[in-house]
Amino acid sequence: SLFGLPEQAAHERVLLATDPATGLKAILAVHSTARGPAFGGCRLWHYESEAAALNDALRLSQGMSLKNALADLPFGGGKAVILKPEGAFDRPALFAAFGRAVQSLNGAYITAEDVGTTTADMRGMQAVTPYVSGIPREGAFGGDPSPKTAWGVFVSIQAGARLVLGRSSLDGVRVALQGLGAVGWHLAEFLHQAGAKLVVADVDAAKVERAVAQFGATAVSVADILAVDVDVLAPCALGASLNEQTVPTLRAKLIAGAANNQLATPADGDALQRRGICYLPDYLVNAGGIISVAREYRNEGEEKAVMAEVSKIAERVEELLQRVQAADSTPARVADDWARSKLVRLA
Ligand code: NAD
Known part of the structure; x- marks a missing residue:
């Protein structure tokens, strides 16, 4: 049941985004914004079924809420999955379409890379949304988490x-x-x-x-x-x-x-x-990766400070x-x- 999830797994919102021109089929899951905007990566993956993709997005976004909370980050939990198109596809166009979907949530969800996505994909999205992190910057820390x-x-x-x-x-x-x-x-x-x-x-x-x-x-x-x-x-x-x-x-x-x-x-x-x-x-x-992209997104600190914050996981x-x-x-x-x-x- 779509609305019958146990209370702790219930999501604030889930967006099914499609764009026939690029073949985009994506699920953007916002589990919680209690602590702040939902922050979590975007996965590009070939799923056996749409239900499997939805299940992955929901489980991952809930996990991001817990991860961000334990890491003391001022962010909630969210995650996105893009169902990998069959055959060849125009990657920059696909990620631009995905970026527009991220933008449509007006900052409730901030994305970054995850399995199957790259810093180049994130950089490409910057043209359509500011709600993206994990982008290498000249003379500053950031990029690949x-x-x-x-x-x-x-x-x-x-x-x-x-x-x-x-x-x-x-x-x-x-x-x-x-x-x-x-x-x-x-x-x-x-x-x-x-x-x-x-x-x-x-x-x-x-x-x-x-x-x-x-x-x-x-x-x-x-x-x-x-x-x-x-x-x-x-x-x-x-x-x-x-x-x-x-x-x-x-x-x-x-x-x-x-x-x-x-x-x-x-x-x-x-x-x-x-x-x-x-x-x-x-x-x-x-949590080291989200600590890194969150700091980058907030334009805080530099490499040494990030590593010190990540070390606190111990x-x-x-x-x-x-x-x-x-x-x-x-x-x-x-x-x-x-x-x-x-x-x-x-x-
Ligand atoms: P990746 O895709 O770069 O690496 C995954 C590796 O696992 C690949 O080399 C792949 O060939 C291998 N693999 C796949 N199935 C396997 C199997 N059955 N047995 C052995 N190897 C197998 O992904 P990544 O960025 O290194 O992330 C790895 C995991 O960590 C993912 O679950 C990801 O969600 C999680 N994670 C990653 C980050 C990050 O900063 N990249 C942050 C938090 C969590």
């Missing part, structure tokens, strides 16, 4: 390794990386520099080969990566990788990665806890683990309650 996302995940793994695994450094810690894309690759660099031992998988064999050559990583198949014998698992591909089938097979003791919506269902978070696996919620650890990981102990609950449920308590209008 993925290194900042990777840094946030990295400091979370450091904090988790210390607090959960009792490891004071990542030297020799074994980390499995699912996905070596924009975030996964930067994360691999940070982890390698810190002395971690990497096990990697990606559907793109060239990326795996590069990781083997550059980081001395061990390559495994995409079918095997989740269940390899490691200390830490970092899902950095797509969502729902932690599900009924995979959770019983996991061998890592700590999970922290960039992918959004890693848990297929809340019950999978409970199952992880029962197995003694500590799952650091995705929207807590992967403090939140520590606070979360303390709250989990006090509440005798799971990290996913405690983070959810914590974030929802912050979905309030800011003074």
